[in-house]
Amino acid sequence: MTTATHANRRAHALARQLRDLRNVARALPDALLLLDRRHQLQWANPAARRLLGVVWSRDRALSMGKRFHAHPIGLWLRGAGTDEVPSPVDAARLLQLTRVDYDAERHVVLARDITRVQKLEQMRRDFVANVSHELRTPLTVIHGYLEMLEPDDVPALSSVLEDLRAQSQRMRQIVDDLLVLSRLETGQALPRERVPMAPLLEALRQEAEALSQGRHEILLEDAARQDMLGSRSDLHSAFSNLVSNAVRYTPDGGRITIRWALEAGAGVYSVTDTGVGIPAEHLPRLTERFYRVSSSRSRAKGGTGLGLSIVKHVLDLHNARLRMASQLGVGSTFACVFDSDCLLAPGA
C-alpha cells in the first residue's frame, strides 16, 4: 500500500469517527450548546431547538449571554442564580443546566428536561405530607384514650398499657418529624430573624439536663458571644436534635459539651459526647431519612431515625454544613458550621 493510500484511508476513518460523534450529539435527548469564551454559539444539536429555542443554522455566532439576558439562563451563564430554570420555549418545563469546560477556549452547556423527575419528587413530598397529616388525628385520639386509662385500674394490663402509651408516643413523634421535614422540603425561604444565642444555649443546656436526669455531666461553652441570623424555631430544633442524640447515645456517667465558637470567621455550634460512637462507614449516610446505625438501639432510645435529616435540611436552608467526627467507643462531635453572614453582634 502506498503512503498516499494509507493517508487517504486514515482521513476517511477520521471523518467517519467525526460523523459518528456528531450523530451521537444530534441524537441526544438533552440540549447541547457549544459555546466559546464569550458565550458565542459554535454549534447546537436539534434538542436545543425544542428545549431552548436555539437553532444552530440561524443563531450561529450569536451571544447566548445576550440572547438569554432577561431569562434565568442568562443569570446562570453569568455564574449566578440556580441551575434549575424554566424552558424559554415552554415555561411549564423545567431544565437542569450543566456546564462542562473542555478546553481553555470553549465549553459545553447541557440542558436536561427534568419536568418528570420534578413532578415525581413533588408527588413523593405531597404523599408523605398528606399521609402524615391524615395520621395525626387518629393518633391523637388513640393517645388521648390511652392517657385516660389508669394502669392501676387494670393491674393485669398495666405493662401492656405502658407499652401501648410508649408506642403511640413514638408514632406521634415520627408523624411530627415527617411533617417538619415536609415543611422544610418545600424549599420556602425561612425567616431571617435575630436569634439571640445566649438564651438559646441556656435553653439547650436545660433540655439536656432534663433528658439526662442527672446521668451525665453537661457542659456549656460560649466562646463566640455572637447572635445568629436565621429561623429561631428551626435552628432551635436542629440544635436540640443534636443535644438529644448526645444524651441518648451516651452511657450514664458520660460527658456532653455544648459549644458555640468561632473558627476562622465561621460560627460553629457543636455537641461533643463521650458516647458509643459511630463506625466511620456509617457517617456519610447518617442524614438519610430513617438511617440508623443500629435500629434496635435507636428504637430502644425513642429515636425516629429522622433527627439528623431535619438537622441537615435546616442547615441547608441556612447555607451551613454539618461536620461529623466520631470514634467507636470514644464519642462523637456533631458540628454545624455557619458562614459569617449568619452571625450578628449580640445586643440591640
Ligand code: ADP
Ligand atoms: P435517631 O432518631 O435514630 O436518633 P437520627 O437521625 O437523629 O435518628 O440519628 C441517626 C443515627 O445516627 C442514630 O440512629 C444513631 O445510630 C446515630 N447517632 C446519631 N447521633 C449519635 C451520637 N451522638 N452518638 C452515636 N450515634 C449517634
